[in-house]
Amino acid sequence: xxxxxxxxxxxxxxxxxxxxxxxSMSAGQTLVRVRFRWGFYGDTSTMTDxxxxxxxxxxxxxxxxxxxxxxxVPNALxxxxxxxxxxxxxxYWESRAPVVSSFDQAGNVVTWRxxxxxxxxxxxxxxxxxxxxAGDTLNxxxxxxxxxxxxxxxxxxxxxxxxxxxxx
Numbered sequence: 001x002x003x004x005x006x007x008x009x010x011x012x013x014x015x016x017x018x019x020x021x022x023x024s025m026s027a028g029q030t031l032v033r034v035r036f037r038w039g040f041y042g043d044t045s046t047m048t049d050x051x052x053x054x055x056x057x058x059x060x061x062x063x064x065x066x067x068x069x070x071x072x073v074p075n076a077l078x079x080x081x082x083x084x085x086x087x088x089x090x091x092y093w094e095s096r097a098p099v100v101s102s103f104d105q106a107g108n109v110v111t112w113r114x115x116x117x118x119x120x121x122x123x124x125x126x127x128x129x130x131x132x133x134a135g136d137t138l139n140x141x142x143x144x145x146x147x148x149x150x151x152x153x154x155x156x157x158x159x160x161x162x163x164x165x166x167x168x
Contacts, residue, residue: 024137042156045150061093
């Protein structure tokens with residue numbers, strides 16, 4: 001029996017949707033643990049509609065799929081149900097809202113951060129990879145999607161760091 005950690009760090013300025021493959025498992029391997037952190041920050045003009053920006057909630061989740069890495073990955077906002085449990089399902093799902101971090105009237109800049117975690121960002125003993133077709137693996141993805149577009153006056157950055165422990 002061997003244990004392998006895989007780690008991924010990613011940032012993106014794409015506020016609408018993102019998917020990032022974290023790791024893949026062969027039949028019989030078991031996902032023992034997932035640990036991660038995620039969040040976002042951004043900026044806008046002080047002249048923007050602050051209420052609208054604060055309503056641009058970001059949904060983020062860790063989801064498993066079976067495929068070769070080119071399969072459809074569920075959208076964290078519009079496809080938050082489990083596709084085919086126990087192998088293809090959401091391991092974690094959370095949403096956060098933008099909140100004002102600072103307001104600089106002279107510089108015409110509002111900085112934003114996420115509202116913070118409401119859930120524990122680690123899980124244990126979650127999934128054993130089933131028998132799959134040739135060339136397929138059980139893939140672990142990070143998926144995110146926002147309710148509204150980020151205001152054009154600024155730039156958002158979504159970030160994450162994820163590690164998985166897989167037993168063979």
